[in-house]
Amino acid sequence: MDFLEKHELYACLQCGKCTGGCPVSLRAPLNIRSLMREVLMGGSPEVALDCPGLWDCTTCAICTLRCPRGLKPSEVIVGLRAELVEGGRVPKTIIDALEGTFKHGNPWGRARQKRIEWKGDTAVKTLSDEGEAEWLYFIGCAPSYDPRLQRIPRILCRILETAGIDFGSLGTKESCCGNEIRRMGETGLFEELREENTKNFNASGVKAILTTSPHCFNTFSTEYDLDGFKVLHYTQLLADLIKEGEITFSKEVNKKVVYHDPCFLGKQHEIFDPPREILKAIPGLELLEFDRCRERSLCCEGGGGRMWAEGAGEGERNSEVRVKDAHAMGAEIIATACPFCLLTLEDGAKTTGLEEEMPIREILELVAEAMGFDDV
Amino acid sequence: MSKKHKVGVFICHCGKNIGGYINIAQLVEMVKTIPDVVISTDQKYMCSDQGQAEIKKALQEGLIDRVVVASCSPTMHEKTFRKCVSEEDFNPYLYQQVDIRENCSWVTKDIQEATYKAYELIKAGVSRVKTLEPLWSTEYPVTPTTLVIGGGIAGIIAATDILEAGFKVVLVEREDQLGGWARRIGKGFPHLTPIKDFLKEKIEVLQSHSGLKTYLSSEVVGLEGFPGNFKATIKQADDTTVEEEIGSIIVATGFKPFDARRKPEFAYGESTQVITTVEMEELLEKGELSTNGQPKEVAFIQCVGSRDKSIGNEYCSRTCCMVVAKQALLLKELIPDARVSVFYMDVRAFGKGYEEFFEKAQRSGVIYIRGNPSEVYKSGDKMLIRYEDTLLGRPQELAADLVVLSVGMEPAEGAAELINTLRATADKDGFFLEAHPKLGPLDTFSDGLFIAGCCQGPKDLPDTVAQAHGAAARATVYFHQDKVIKEPVVATIDADVCSGCGLCESICSFDALHLDEKKKRMTVQEAVCKGCGACAATCPSGAISLKHFRPSQVLAWVEGFLS
Numbered sequence: 001m002d003f004l005e006k007h008e009l010y011a012c013l014q015c016g017k018c019t020g021g022c023p024v025s026l027r028a029p030l031n032i033r034s035l036m037r038e039v040l041m042g043g044s045p046e047v048a049l050d051c052p053g054l055w056d057c058t059t060c061a062i063c064t065l066r067c068p069r070g071l072k073p074s075e076v077i078v079g080l081r082a083e084l085v086e087g088g089r090v091p092k093t094i095i096d097a098l099e100g101t102f103k104h105g106n107p108w109g110r111a112r113q114k115r116i117e118w119k120g121d122t123a124v125k126t127l128s129d130e131g132e133a134e135w136l137y138f139i140g141c142a143p144s145y146d147p148r149l150q151r152i153p154r155i156l157c158r159i160l161e162t163a164g165i166d167f168g169s170l171g172t173k174e175s176c177c178g179n180e181i182r183r184m185g186e187t188g189l190f191e192e193l194r195e196e197n198t199k200n201f202n203a204s205g206v207k208a209i210l211t212t213s214p215h216c217f218n219t220f221s222t223e224y225d226l227d228g229f230k231v232l233h234y235t236q237l238l239a240d241l242i243k244e245g246e247i248t249f250s251k252e253v254n255k256k257v258v259y260h261d262p263c264f265l266g267k268q269h270e271i272f273d274p275p276r277e278i279l280k281a282i283p284g285l286e287l288l289e290f291d292r293c294r295e296r297s298l299c300c301e302g303g304g305g306r307m308w309a310e311g312a313g314e315g316e317r318n319s320e321v322r323v324k325d326a327h328a329m330g331a332e333i334i335a336t337a338c339p340f341c342l343l344t345l346e347d348g349a350k351t352t353g354l355e356e357e358m359p360i361r362e363i364l365e366l367v368a369e370a371m372g373f374d375d376v
Numbered sequence: 377m378s379k380k381h382k383v384g385v386f387i388c389h390c391g392k393n394i395g396g397y398i399n400i401a402q403l404v405e406m407v408k409t410i411p412d413v414v415i416s417t418d419q420k421y422m423c424s425d426q427g428q429a430e431i432k433k434a435l436q437e438g439l440i441d442r443v444v445v446a447s448c449s450p451t452m453h454e455k456t457f458r459k460c461v462s463e464e465d466f467n468p469y470l471y472q473q474v475d476i477r478e479n480c481s482w483v484t485k486d487i488q489e490a491t492y493k494a495y496e497l498i499k500a501g502v503s504r505v506k507t508l509e510p511l512w513s514t515e516y517p518v519t520p521t522t523l524v525i526g527g528g529i530a531g532i533i534a535a536t537d538i539l540e541a542g543f544k545v546v547l548v549e550r551e552d553q554l555g556g557w558a559r560r561i562g563k564g565f566p567h568l569t570p571i572k573d574f575l576k577e578k579i580e581v582l583q584s585h586s587g588l589k590t591y592l593s594s595e596v597v598g599l600e601g602f603p604g605n606f607k608a609t610i611k612q613a614d615d616t617t618v619e620e621e622i623g624s625i626i627v628a629t630g631f632k633p634f635d636a637r638r639k640p641e642f643a644y645g646e647s648t649q650v651i652t653t654v655e656m657e658e659l660l661e662k663g664e665l666s667t668n669g670q671p672k673e674v675a676f677i678q679c680v681g682s683r684d685k686s687i688g689n690e691y692c693s694r695t696c697c698m699v700v701a702k703q704a705l706l707l708k709e710l711i712p713d714a715r716v717s718v719f720y721m722d723v724r725a726f727g728k729g730y731e732e733f734f735e736k737a738q739r740s741g742v743i744y745i746r747g748n749p750s751e752v753y754k755s756g757d758k759m760l761i762r763y764e765d766t767l768l769g770r771p772q773e774l775a776a777d778l779v780v781l782s783v784g785m786e787p788a789e790g791a792a793e794l795i796n797t798l799r800a801t802a803d804k805d806g807f808f809l810e811a812h813p814k815l816g817p818l819d820t821f822s823d824g825l826f827i828a829g830c831c832q833g834p835k836d837l838p839d840t841v842a843q844a845h846g847a848a849a850r851a852t853v854y855f856h857q858d859k860v861i862k863e864p865v866v867a868t869i870d871a872d873v874c875s876g877c878g879l880c881e882s883i884c885s886f887d888a889l890h891l892d893e894k895k896k897r898m899t900v901q902e903a904v905c906k907g908c909g910a911c912a913a914t915c916p917s918g919a920i921s922l923k924h925f926r927p928s929q930v931l932a933w934v935e936g937f938l939s
Contacts, residue, residue, distance in 0.1 A: 013721060013748075014766055015721045015747065015748035015766065016746075016747040016748055016763065016764035016765075016766035017747075017748040017749070017750045017764075018750075019764040019766075019771050020747055020748065020749055020750035020751070020762050020763040020764040020771060021641070021750025021751050021762055022750075022771065025764070025771035026771055026772075026773070031764070031769060031771065033764060033766060034769050062750070065686065066641065066686055066750055067685070067686065068679070068683055068684040068685055068686060068721075068748065069685055070685040070686070291643075291753050291754040292751075292753045294640065295640040295641050296640065296641050296643070296751055296753055
């Protein structure tokens, strides 16, 4: 099947809904609608490979979710990137991320033995070397290595322990989930990662997997073949534990908090309510909503490999728009449930000069505060 | 076979359809070798007068006592040839059609292979025709009353026609008054005539007839019987039920507008600045929009809930393009300095005078923007529409005071339940399925049940009214004949073998089989039986057989192939 058939380009109505809703189309030289037309009329993906905006796509998938003909424009971008990767026509930063993942199992190219650095003195058993468990907690690359994010898995471990959940991790055997790798066009490497992780999941003896990141959650639940495994994003489990009374709060968080829906959790999986249920359960916390929330949430521009590619976009970033909107509505904190969103929104707070006024927090950080975990 | 039969085989060329792909001359000779075939001949078109005359001549001369025509599919011309032989006082059930077109010439490339295949098919048909027995149709009396379900414009028109033809109508409407969606329409396109006046007049004419019995705030909850002799159960507002005897049924239950909340990206229900075309119709009618010269920037979004796989509605709702053209034009007249835009994918102005009306709307200053917007969100006191002008290739935002979502049509509330009650069939979108998209648009697969208007699929007023007139004519055909004729291909039970186990009753989709409590044997209500054969296949003791398809007749067919 050739590229045109594989991506159903003959069925495109050229209605423009994809480009119209694209979160980067107003600031980047990327028009997916016309790109698909170019490929169709040119008869091959070659004609679109020079498009300077190909690395701007965040794979938020709004184009795919809303296409009236059921086409997958975001997958056309991934397909075009695959052609670029094949021909070695890729930005240096992307090559580094791919090589780092190939060699060390993470796109930052950090050493594998440092993957458990986040733990500090948190006790987490390694599966299955140090026994068995009900849940496998998949930490993810960013929370494992990024100093800003490392306390997030520590907090979650503490919460799980408090709630009496039996869990463990893969320790240094954990490798990148591949969600971003596939979206950077490196299908071969993605397949290797999938095979390796699946092998480790099977060997761990668990039947349930919990993730920090919506990106890992997405690929495990839609792009892996994990029949028989339950895969949850931590917000789903946490919301249930709160409902069941397994988690209680001892302190108030007297803040106005606006929640930012991550694309890979909200739009793509319709997990809109669990994060809000957690925030609403926190004593003293007042939950605000962006006008662009839930299905209309504005993408932070952190997905689809954008953590490793600046893109050709100009002007105000979406993260800056988000921070300003939050500030204008009187929010004191932006909360989110995704490591990438957290980092990009923090960048937005810095570049808009609102770093002090507008702190960005993982939901888990607010939960920790309300549970009185001062030392995590 | 004790008696020796004389079979006539008539082979059709169907012009080049069969003649171009099968060696007919060779086939005629091959057929002559089949045992008991006394005539094997061919014609350019067997269905022509000349072709039929040849069959009649052979019957008149007493040369044959069984007839086989090898031509198209029986769904095409079986009726034609049955009628042809009947005209010679020959029992039509001693006729067998063999399909050598759809089943053979159209689908077989090699001429030799096709010729041999046709020969085999005919050989099987000859084997079967010799086992057939004469059967006679039954006539039943008719209750000349039509049940019309739905008191919207389609129901009103159909009911009026039937009453004017001198028959009776039982009209059941779910709401507490007649009129349906037509009550909510202001001016109609393309002539901008007030629909309410037209509707009022139609209702007055309807209600002037003495043969009309109307049930308001009521629903049809049950149906039994057979064409010409149905009994309908009607549930009234006070939850009591009444039964009405009727001869035919017209369903005219209309549609419901798409619920725009199912497209959350358009912010309907979250902002008062986002409304639907249904609400816009009311605003225009009441004239409330112009009180303070507002709004100044209005944008219509087409195809909300239509032509959209993401919410499961692939179809075009057919009316929205013109509804929007009309509303945009009226808005422009009401607030001349307002900027009115219409976002569209294609403009479908297919009806008489529609294209002209669309041009008129454009010339009035309405801006048509080709692009399917993706999202609507608040920005200050405006609603921002995110879209791409696909003709300019430019992603943009438009700040509107008012966004109007052009909602499509979906099956009416309760359509699925009614389809079930009436034993009708739903199409893939949940509308009533017509018997044939081109040749049976007002019929259903249930005899005596007809459909009109939007219950069958989205359509505008002219199409709805035309269908209503047509359905009225279809629903009264039996009434003019004063009888219904029931074909004799029905199930029959061998009472000596039947054990009265009731398995057949549970499999029958038409409620045609019942236990005779006294005799402890099953009985067939022949008028209701559709001859589908499900009972015969289910019966564990082989007590049931389907007339015209008895085991011996089917086996002879198979043996014909294998011999």
